[in-house]
Amino acid sequence: MQKYDYDALLNRAVESLPKNVKVRERFEMPKGVIFHEGNTTILRNLGWIADHVNRDVQHLFSYLLKELGTAGDIDGDRGIFQGKIPPTKVQDKIEKYVNKFVICKECGRPDTKLIKVNRTLMLKCEACGAIRPVK
Numbered sequence: 001m002q003k004y005d006y007d008a009l010l011n012r013a014v015e016s017l018p019k020n021v022k023v024r025e026r027f028e029m030p031k032g033v034i035f036h037e038g039n040t041t042i043l044r045n046l047g048w049i050a051d052h053v054n055r056d057v058q059h060l061f062s063y064l065l066k067e068l069g070t071a072g073d074i075d076g077d078r079g080i081f082q083g084k085i086p087p088t089k090v091q092d093k094i095e096k097y098v099n100k101f102v103i104c105k106e107c108g109r110p111d112t113k114l115i116k117v118n119r120t121l122m123l124k125c126e127a128c129g130a131i132r133p134v135k
């Protein structure tokens, strides 16, 4: 009778996965396409970023406006901010949003959703089951 230990079984399972599945397991921080147009700052792929992290585009945009201390509008897939904001600063806020509202603090995965428990906004992880308040 053949015996396998747990690690060996796990390695076999990983090896037998098709390649594209393994790639999708890894979360990549969304990169904003940001440029200036006149006296505004355009985030060209705002809609894509919201899709990528599975969050509401309004929620993401409101957060960015608040963090950047400016006003703006959503125009289709684009976010438009008043004023010339350094692209690195916008990217920094996108990453802050993702770390705060998307990534599970327990397991580091992005498979989470926002829920409200007694009016408190909580981040629930579908991968490991962790629930914690968003601060």
Ligand SMILES: [Zn+2]
Residues within 6 Å of the ligand: 104, 105, 106, 107, 108, 109, 125, 126, 127, 128, 129, 130
């Ligand atoms: Zn988790």
